[in-house]
Structure formats: structure tokens, C-alpha cells
Amino acid sequence: LGIIMEEKVLAILNDKGEIEDSLSFAKENSYELQALDGVLKSLVVDEYIVLENKQRNIIEFTAQGSVALKEGSPEFKLAKMLAVGETKPKAEIESHFPANSFKPVLGAAIKNKWVKADKDSITRIAEDIQDVDHQSLQKFADNNSVEAHEKKAITLFTKRKLIATRIIKYYLVKKGPKFRAERVKGVADLTEEMLKNGSWKTTEFKEINTNAKGKDLVPGSFHPLMKAREQVKEILIEMGFEEMPTNRFVESSFWNFDALFQPQQHPARDMHDTFFVSDPEESNFIPEPYGAQVKKTHEEGIGGSLGYQYNWKYSEAKKNLLRTHTTAVSARMLYFLGKEEKFTPKRYFSIDRVYRNETLDATHLAEFHQVEGLVADYDLNIRDLKGVISEFFTRIGIKNIKFKPTYNPYTEPSMEIYSYHQGRDEWVEIGNSGVFRPEMLLPMGLPENVRVIAWGISLERPVMINTNLKNIREMEGHKVQVEFVKKHPFYAPKLT
């Protein structure tokens, strides 16, 4: 059928030079519009024809209008139900018309002076009646172009909901630069056979279509979050950081909170914020004498600190939970560092899963990935922290940052990291940072002038900002569509 259509199009163009109206053409030949469209587009690609977009306004009959066209106008029908001079109850006549349509019909019949009506009855008064409206409708049916009719008439019948106007789009079809009366299909592929027998020399090849897309490939793909993980990991390794073993989702309160000088009454340790583990419920080991040191630090302080002055309990520290931050692992690493005979400066990082028992919404998950970096060295301070953070963010493409003082239980001073978001024209929080408190480091046995600076961001945050997603579940979790994963771009570095 496509070939017949194609032949017809080319024959008419060859004959008359153009097809004025693709719609009428389809109607005349009983072609399906979609099929014709396909044929025309394919001819355009090979430049046999060119299409000009056109549109015009047409008149269409409503359901009511179609009935009137067939059976005469409703007011005519009404008048015909009565003999001249005859009176009938209004209700009886109304019952012959569709619900809620009677009032304008009666109005039209009265206006035409065909009938008169009082509250309950209708009387025919005119002898000779002509269905003028039906004649008008017939004219619309004969020519559906809006231009062919008086504006007033169209408005009137539109108001009466018998007709409606609509814009339709169609093509004016003309010959293209490579027009021929017959289609010569080019060959798309060079084949092994052509190479063998030399027929490639005489074969007419179909020219490349520079407007079309290539074939959809079916590659495997990495998840956007894991791509981001890889890039962040590479940057941190470039900056001299060593990866920490964070593969322990279940952690004791001791390492997650107590070792970080977070008091046992701190709100973060509430059931509302933290997932506790019911089985296995308790951790069976807290290293000593470190545990006792931590207890003393919470209760009385250390190195000039007042401590929190409350009764610190091992039972609370032993409670197992899903770690709320990877800093739990950082604490373990620093503890091991403190046990070494001679301190060596370290840069550590990790990117792994953490858990929050929070209220979930479009940007909050119960589990997400935390990127954490820390530097342990003699006499580090705020300047080093700002330097490392700036370097890291510059490398992940965030240049404009500033710092806001904040409160974390285990860092002092503490700073939130803000970056300027061009699209939103505002500063947005992108991470948290600080210098670990002496109350955290001294019990570990680290030398007094060793300081540890650290920062953390969520891995999801920059990916969300880059992918412009509104709901984080479209990016992470089992509901993510493989199509999204397949099509997700990578972040190319600037190659200037």
C-alpha cells in the first residue's frame, strides 16, 4: 500500500507540480493519514519532495448539529407537533426533547413567531413555516471552510451548540530538488559481496540522513551513584587519601556516639533518629582501657574539659545500631592510630552507606551514602580544613563556597559548607566539617598537638543537583528504571 501511495504522490506531482492539501488528498483516495504521513516523510528525507505546513479553519457538526442536519431544526420539529391553532400542555411537548435542551428550542420557535407559550401550554400561531435554520446547516455541510460563511451565522450556530470550528493542519506538497517521477531506492549498506564482485562501483547508495538518529544500542551501564562514587574516590586518592574499611553497617553505640563524645542523652540517640538493632541487640566488646577513658571523659572531662557531668553507662554504649555516619569507622581508625607507637600523619576517606530513622520525603532516604574525608597531623587548624575542602570541591566542579559556623557534638570549631547554586540563585548547604574535639582524640592516646580535621557530604546530593531530579527514589532503590540508568551521562572534566 505504501508503494501505491508513493507512486500516486509522485504521479500527481509530476502531472500538476503540487498537491494543494494533503488532507483532501488522503480523503479523496481513502488513505489513512498516518500511512500517508510516513510516505511523505520518507520522500522528504530523500529530497524528492518538500512539505509546507499549512492550516485552515473548518466547521464541524456537533452531535446535536448532526441530528438537526438530518431531521431538521428542533424548533421546526416543535412547531410541526402542533396543528395551526392547536394548544398542547408544555410538559407533553417537552417530553419529546432531550433533557435540558428544550428552553432554547422553545425560544427559537417563539422568536420565529411560529408558536406562543404561557406558563403551562404552547399554541401554534403561524400557518406557513419554513425551516430556515436547516437550510443554513445544509450550507455548512456543503462547504466546511470557515471563510465561505458569514461570521454572524457561524457565531449564532456555535452558540446554539450545533456546530464548532476547529483549526486543522495539513501539508502543501511540492517537488523537491531531487524529484523524479519514479522512486529509486538507494542501497544503505556496503556488503562483503559488493567488495568481492566490485558491484559497489555501480551501486546507487542511499545518502546518509544527517537528520535521523542511529540505531538504539543495548549496552550495559553503571549506576549514576556508583559513577559519582568512582569519580569522588579517584579525586580523593589523587589528593593522597587512603580508603577506610567501612564495610560494617551494624555498629555499637560506643563507636557511633560515645567515642565521638556524644553524650548518652543526646537527641540524635533517640529512637526517632536512629535505627537500633534488636537482634543481635548488644555489642560484646569495648576495648579497655579505652572504654574507661571514654567514660571518664564524658563524666569528668579530659585535658581541661569539664565533661558532661553525668553517669555514663556501658549498657547504653553497648546497644547495637545501624551506623548513622561513617565517622563511627573514622573513630575506630583514629583509635588504632592512637595505639601505634609513633604517630604518622594520615589522610583517610570513605564512601559508604549510613542510616537515619527519619521521616522520609522526596529528598530523604532511610539509607544513603556518606563521603567522609579526614586529615590527622600535628598542628592542623581551620586554614587546613578550609584548604582541603576547597581543593576537593573545586575538583568536583564546585568553586564558589563559603562557611557557616554550626554545632556538631564531636567537632569544635564546626563549619557547614555552602555553595552558590547558579540556577536557584542562592547559597545551598552541601556539607559539614570541623576539627575533632580533644575530648574525642585524647582518650584514644593521640599526642596532644595532633589535630584531626574532617568533612562530610552526601554522595546523593551532588548527583541529585546534576540530574535535576525532584524525587530521590527515581535515582536510588529498586524503583529506579533501567532506562534512566542506561541514559545517564557521565560528568566530563573541563578540557580547557
Next chain:
Amino acid sequence: QGQMPVIYVVAENLFSLLGKTLNDKELEDICFEFGLEVETTTYKDMPHRDIVEEYKEDELVFKVEVPANRIDLLCVEGLAEAMRCYLQLAEPSIFKVVPLEKKETIIVEESCNQIRPFIVGAVLRGVKFNPKNYNSFISLQDKLHENYCRKRTLVAIGTHDLDTIKGPITYKALPPKEIIFTALHQTKDMDVTELFSVLEKDLKLRNYLGIIRDSPVYPVIYDAEGHVLSLPPIINGERTKLKMTTTNVFIESTATDLSRAKANLQALVCMFAQYCEKPFTVEPVEVVAVDKSVHQYPDLTYKEMKLDIDYAKQLSGVDDLQPADIQKYLLKMGMHSKPAEDGKMVVEIPPTRGDILHQCDIIEDLIIGYGINRIPARLPKTHTIGKQLPINMFSDLIRREFAFAGFDECVTFSLISKEDQSNCFLKPLDTKEVVQIKNPKTAEFQIIRTSMLPSILKCVSANRTAKLPLKIFEVNDVVKKDPESDTGASNQRNVCAAFSNTKSGLENIHGLLDLLMLKLKIPFSSDNGYSLRAAQEDHFMKGLQADILFHGEPIGQMGIIHPEVLKKFEISYPV
């Protein structure tokens, strides 16, 4: 981590206390540098609008997020005090306890030790309340209760009209049936068992009933005439209630944590002492403890803390700090300081600043006073060598091969429901292996997965409209109980891949396994490589499944998922 408390202050109130008007941008910038987050809103959108004052609906209101440790900033009075100093509009206010011959006394009975052992108190004399400061006083107590007092569990505050009380006051604990009084907003006397059944319907108070409900005795405070002042930490008595017309305010605060109760009381009285007849003064209350020792509260002494200037320079990164600079910047933060003979500085810590535990806390304030964004950045001088964790490097190599083989990577959650687990394996939970969560908010987070298969099947199910064949994989950790680990559980790195099409095509998964082993240089051999052995699991189809063995030991499984399992996951194609 942990919610930062949020307060709402009416702009006009703040500016009138501050003695200066700022535009939104100025305020926002100042607060940013000070460590507060500010949003502008209107009175209409302010939650918990209070009883007394009427503002216009579009009255400008600031929503301020306050650091959790700064309880002295939880009301407009405290905020204005801090900002007055920070903007150098005034010197810090000095708070004092006035010496008194005859003090109000609270006698603590031994029974309190069973439930809520500590009580502290104070008197504000000649207070002039107006709708604004009365509101602020009530809402500050709410904020303190919710945050620092841990929803009244650690500390609870009661405020009363002193003129309705006849001392001495007694603090004791009694069985609930024996405590009979008219509680706040009630019209008649009730015993506490009956009172609790009434309060059960109170949207706010019912949250606190659990703190004492199961105790055989409840804490209660009586005056000398046997009237109940309050039933901490739940409710006060109607008789002694605070009113706008009250001029002498009696504050009692009961606690399970004494140091917190003291710090809490200090912050509360300091914020409102400015409205007293003698501004910034507080009258003491004497507490006779169970052991007959006598304590006086509140303690408004300015504790001295030494600040090592070298340490300050070191930690702040501001190398040229002089004592005069330190004085200036700390004054901006509300603290007086002076050089000491030993070359250090002596800093006077205001009684409102219970958060200052160590020199480093003073230095943080010093940095804020100086301006955190004025401190230049530098890179740490020591060089270290980067290194990645072998297990993660190994995982990345495997992920690469799976993606090269045309599989798409998933990142799914490690928490799943018990139902997911049993739907997948068609057998009851193996409690010897599975780690269980104590307090999941929804069933989605009941257990940690011991296998990635349930998550992968959920993923297949969610991708029912995707183009076939669906080829997905995940490399991630599962968690199993492990007596060798200190926590009793440990992670294990797993891989899981699924192929789904109009026909099962197990050879694709089999081929992926072979590819993986090829890349790992593991031969197909039952002795010194990998091999397969027919398996009998309910969740795979009979005869269409195998254990994957390494050196004869099972390390995994493959097979065609049983149609019963597919049905449970609403999957309509073979997997």
C-alpha cells in the same frame, strides 16, 4: 544530625530589643556569619501561635534555626542579647543573684530517689509582664522542654505565681491515688489516676504521661498548706498558675540529670531577669537535699576559664592574635576576658553558656567573632600516599565486567521487610542469620538483607514496562549475624544478577558466571576451581537450579525463579 531547634520571632520585637532595625538581607548575612539560619515568613505561617498577643496576619516574622547547644538563643530576648554584643551595640548584660536573708525553701524527701531525684528553683521578683514577653516566657519553656530537656524526661520546668504559695515547699513522691488536686485548666479536684485518663485526650500532654506512668510513685510538689504546685513532669496546679498579672514568679525544675537542670535554670532566669524590678537580678531558692545538705540555686557565677593564646592561634589559624584582639572578639560573643599573669587569658563564662566545656569552645566563639570567612585557606603540608581498599577495587573490576556483558547496574536498599524475605525464599525467617531492626518506622525497614535476591526481584518488578530482555546486577554488601564480630554481625560483599525475558534463558546467567570466573582466572574444575551441583531450593524451579561451588564449597546459586515467587513479586515474565 539531630534536629536543630527552630524558633519564630516577630521582627518588630527583635528590633525593639536590639535597638536597631535591619533589613532582611543584612539580618540574613549577620546570622549566617554568627551560625544561625534565618528565613522570613509572616505571622500567618507561624506555628503554635500563642494565646495572648494579636498580630497582623502579614506581620513580618523570622524563622531562626538555632544550634542545639545554644539554649540561650531559644527566645527573642536571648537572640537580641547575643546580637547586641555581636554587632557591638552594647556590652554583655551582667546577671546576678541577690543575697537574701530569708529565702524560699524546698525540702526534698527521700521518696523522690525512686523516680525523679533532683529539684532546683529560683524567684523572679517584680516582673512586669506584657503580652509579648509573657508569650516569649511560655514558648521558651516549651522549646527547652522539647530540646535540651529531652521532651521533659531529663528536666521539667514549672512556673508559678509566688504570691499564691506559702513556704516551705516539699518535694516528694507518692502513689498516684494519694495525690489529689485541681490541675491546670481543670475545674475540680481529681486523683492522679483519674487526671491521667483526662490528660490522655490532651494532644500535647499525653506524650509525657509515659515518663512516670508505670512508676508506683509519682513526683509531686506541695506548699506548706498542702496545696499541689505541680505534678512534674506533667502538669502544674491551677491554684498557683502563672498569669499575665503575676509579678513574683516562682520557678521550680525537677530532673533526673542535675547538671542539666542547673544549666537549664540558669539560661531561663537570665533571659527573663531583664524584666524584673531590679533588672538582671534573680532571687535564690534554697534546696534541702535528702542528706540535709543545703544548696542554693541558681548559680549565676561567671566561671573563669584559662585560654592559652598559642593554642588559640594554633586552632583558629589567625596567627597574629593579640590579647586585645581576643578581648574584642570574645566581647562580641558575650564574654569578658582579660590577660592573666601567666601569659594566658582569663575568660569569664556567662552562666547562660553551659555549652562551653573546653578552651576549644571559646576558640570557636573567637573565630565567629573574628569572622570564619576571613580566615585564609591553605593546604596541609604533610604529604601522604593515596590508597584504595582492596575489596572495593575488586568489586569495581567485577562491576566493569558485568556492565561490559550488557547488564545494567542497580543500587538498592539494604533494609527490607520480613515479607520481602519470605516472599522471595518461601520459608520462614532464619533468625540465626538475619539481623533485625528494633524500631523500624515502617515494615520496609524490618531486617537487613542477607541476600540481594529480594531487592533484585523488586527491581525486576518495578521495571515491568522496560524493554526486554531485562539484564540487571548489583554488587553490594549483605549483613549476617557473626559471633566473631564485636557487634555480633558483619558485612559480606555479594554479587547478584538477573535476566528476564519472554523465556527464562538461564544460559545468560550461566554465561555471566563463566565470564566472571574466566576473568578471575578460576578454572572450571570441582577440585581447584568452580563447579556446579544440582540444588533443591524452594524459590527456584525443581531441576532448574544449581549451587555454585568453589573448591567444592558452595558460594552461590543460580536457577530459574519459581513461578510462585514471581507471582508474589507481581512479575509476569520468567526470571
